[in-house]
Amino acid sequence: MPLLAARDIVQRFGRQEVLHGVSLGVEPGEILGLLGPSGAGKTTFVNIIAGVAEPVSGSVEAFGQPMPSLALMRRMGYMAQSDALYLDLTASENLGFFGTIYGLTGDALKSAAAKALETAHLRVEPRKQARDYSGGMRRRLSLATAILHEPELLILDEPTIGLDPLHRVDIWESFRKMAAAGTTLIVTTHVMDEAERCDRLAMIRDGVFIAIGSPAELKDRASAATLEDAFLHFARGEGGDGDA
Amino acid sequence: MAMRSAVAVTIRILRQFKHDPRTLFMMLVAPILALFILNTIFGAPDYEPLILTGDVPGDFVTALEDAGAKTESAGQDNAVRRLEDAEADGFVTLEDDTVRVWVEGSDVSKTGAVVRAVTQAQMKTLVSLELDLKPVTLPGGMVIDPSEFLSLPDFEPPAAPEVTYVHGSEDMQIFDYYGPVFIGVFIFFFVFITSGISFVRERTGGTLERLLASPIRRWELVLGYVQGFGLFTLLQSTIVVAAAIYWVKFPNLGSFWLVLVIALSMALVSLLLGVLVSEFANTELQVMQLLQIVVIPQILLSGMLDLSQTPAWMQFLSRIFPVTYGADAMRAVMLRGEGLSGVSADLAVLWAFIAVLFVANVAALRKYRRI
Numbered sequence: 277m278p279l280l281a282a283r284d285i286v287q288r289f290g291r292q293e294v295l296h297g298v299s300l301g302v303e304p305g306e307i308l309g310l311l312g313p314s315g316a317g318k319t320t321f322v323n324i325i326a327g328v329a330e331p332v333s334g335s336v337e338a339f340g341q342p343m344p345s346l347a348l349m350r351r352m353g354y355m356a357q358s359d360a361l362y363l364d365l366t367a368s369e370n371l372g373f374f375g376t377i378y379g380l381t382g383d384a385l386k387s388a389a390a391k392a393l394e395t396a397h398l399r400v401e402p403r404k405q406a407r408d409y410s411g412g413m414r415r416r417l418s419l420a421t422a423i424l425h426e427p428e429l430l431i432l433d434e435p436t437i438g439l440d441p442l443h444r445v446d447i448w449e450s451f452r453k454m455a456a457a458g459t460t461l462i463v464t465t466h467v468m469d470e471a472e473r474c475d476r477l478a479m480i481r482d483g484v485f486i487a488i489g490s491p492a493e494l495k496d497r498a499s500a501a502t503l504e505d506a507f508l509h510f511a512r513g514e515g516g517d518g519d520a
Numbered sequence: 521m522a523m524r525s526a527v528a529v530t531i532r533i534l535r536q537f538k539h540d541p542r543t544l545f546m547m548l549v550a551p552i553l554a555l556f557i558l559n560t561i562f563g564a565p566d567y568e569p570l571i572l573t574g575d576v577p578g579d580f581v582t583a584l585e586d587a588g589a590k591t592e593s594a595g596q597d598n599a600v601r602r603l604e605d606a607e608a609d610g611f612v613t614l615e616d617d618t619v620r621v622w623v624e625g626s627d628v629s630k631t632g633a634v635v636r637a638v639t640q641a642q643m644k645t646l647v648s649l650e651l652d653l654k655p656v657t658l659p660g661g662m663v664i665d666p667s668e669f670l671s672l673p674d675f676e677p678p679a680a681p682e683v684t685y686v687h688g689s690e691d692m693q694i695f696d697y698y699g700p701v702f703i704g705v706f707i708f709f710f711v712f713i714t715s716g717i718s719f720v721r722e723r724t725g726g727t728l729e730r731l732l733a734s735p736i737r738r739w740e741l742v743l744g745y746v747q748g749f750g751l752f753t754l755l756q757s758t759i760v761v762a763a764a765i766y767w768v769k770f771p772n773l774g775s776f777w778l779v780l781v782i783a784l785s786m787a788l789v790s791l792l793l794g795v796l797v798s799e800f801a802n803t804e805l806q807v808m809q810l811l812q813i814v815v816i817p818q819i820l821l822s823g824m825l826d827l828s829q830t831p832a833w834m835q836f837l838s839r840i841f842p843v844t845y846g847a848d849a850m851r852a853v854m855l856r857g858e859g860l861s862g863v864s865a866d867l868a869v870l871w872a873f874i875a876v877l878f879v880a881n882v883a884a885l886r887k888y889r890r891i
Contacts, residue, residue, distance in 0.1 A: 323729070326733045327732075327733060327889060328729050328732050328733045328888060328889060329888065329889075330889070330890055344889060344890060344891050345891065346735040346737065346891060347735070349733060349734060349735045350734075350735040352733070354730065354733035354734075356726045356729055356730050356733075357726070358725065358726030359725075359726065360725065360726035360727045360729065360730035361725075361727070362532065362536060362725075362727060363725070364536050364539040364540050365532065365535055365536060365539065366539075369532070369535055373528055373529075373531075373532045374730075374734070376524060376525070376527075376528035377525050377528055377731070377734045377735070377736050378734060378735065379524070379735075381524075405539060421730075431733075
């Protein structure tokens with residue numbers, strides 16, 4: 277049984293339909309990548325599965341129960357595309373705030389914060405406000421606030437945007453470690469080398485999944501050397517997801 | 521657990537204030553500064569109009585000066601030119617026993633000051649004219665006392681009326697009537713800006729979305745905001761009310777604490793209104809634009825200006841705005857010394873607004889998350 281199942285999700289903003297009835301199952305312990313250009317509907321889709329937006333139609337089930345549900349949201353972590361930090365607070369005040377919302381207090385909060393910062397490869401300064409951190413550091417702080425409560429399902433919207441290549445590698449190592457420890461991750465990206473690191477990929481374009489499968493599988497099916505070529509292959513409609 | 525999230529939001533807001541001294545400064549000092557300026561303006565002595573005098577008797581000029589005007593003699597042509605350049609406020613002259621007055625005319629209060637001074641001077645000279653009626657000695661030694669033949673009306677200057685003050689006192693200045701309303705209105709104004717902008721930031725910065733992806737309940741978030749800003753506005757109201765009464769010296773016949781309760785109630789209405797209205801703003805600038813539509817009309821119709829002669833629809837409009845009830849209560853306590861029972865109806869209306877706006881805010885967040 278998939279850990280998360282989205283069925284026939286339709287989303288409209290005004291008259292514009294941005295998701296045309298998409299379905300996706302996410303298996304426990306995998307890293308699922310959502311790969312697509314900006315404007316494809318990645319963020320709209322993850323907002324719906326995270327319970328932050330209501331689809332026009334369709335359903336989402338997490339842990340076998342219908343979303344949105346506060347009890348389920350406690351078991352999920354969400355990192356938005358924007359850093360979603362309180363810029364006038366210090367890093368530890370940001371962590372403290374989000375930790376308390378998820379029910380962490382006292383020593384548990386302290387050790388969770390230390391662990392999350394380690395996973396996010398971030399060293400914080402006690403008195404420095406978030407606004408004074410570099411973009412890359414804020415991104416990692418945002419990640420730390422999302423993993424603080426050790427969620428079973430982690431939804432990350434472009435987590436590595438603005439990070440230097442070294443940190444990008446470190447962060448992906450952390451993702452791999454979390455997955456090995458049993459966390460399920462859904463990661464959106466438009467970077468091909470990141471897509472390569474996912475267990476499975478859902479390629480999204482213009483509000484539909486054009487192909488779903490492991491990176492190797494997708495390249496194979498498209499007879500393409502790179503994921504980029506494979507994406508182009510499926511985007512042109514040459515053997516889409518119908519046979520997946 | 522439930523309350524913990526609301527408390528977390530509260531603590532977060534207070535921490536944000538701590539890190540943002542400029543906002544602190546603006547919310548505490550700006551209302552006091554504005555009150556102080558207004559008080560100084562309204563507390564200044566009455567305006568002394570400059571009245572140019574043409575062909576009038578000397579005792580009339582003296583009487584004008586006694587009536588609080590500055591005078592200079594001038595010819596008519598010269599005087600009218602100076603009025604055109606707004607260098608003087610009025611010109612007065614006698615034409616065949618008729619007092620003729622020219623006024624500059626662009627400022628009604630200055631025109632009023634000129635007319636008042638001339639009228640007073642006229643009364644005074646009429647009286648002194650009467651006192652000048654002396655027996656005359658005709659050629660040939662015959663003495664005639666006109667008062668024996670004429671029964672002249674009694675031109676004794678009227679004694680000042682004795683005024684008994686039910687409320688207030690003769691020391692009260694014009695601004696004292698408006699002061700209580702201004703205290704409430706300023707707090708309303710500044711809380712609206714701060715809470716509205718704070719919530720717009722929460723939305724545009726992505727933290728609102730981030731929060732709604734967490735197990736926080738919608739009402740916990742709103743309650744957190746009310747508590748956080750509520751504690752802050754408690755501090756703000758205390759300082760503003762204390763400064764207004766003990767430093768700027770607004771008369772307060774009622775209880776300081778009751779004034780504080782009313783100010784805080786208005787602040788809470790404003791806070792919830794600011795958060796709700798920010799729902800319709802995408803930038804901080806748009807909050808300021810909405811302020812002009814949502815708050816300014818309320819303030820104008822709050823009873824700060826007398827509405828008793830305005831059309832019925834306008835008076836009705838003022839009754840649906842919360843600021844009106846706060847303003848009424850402020851005046852009742854500070855100017856008439858009413859106790860809690862005297863303002864309980866106004867306070868009840870304010871708290872009804874608070875309850876309705878709270879529910880409306882929780883409902884507005886449904887847009888993002890159904891539960």
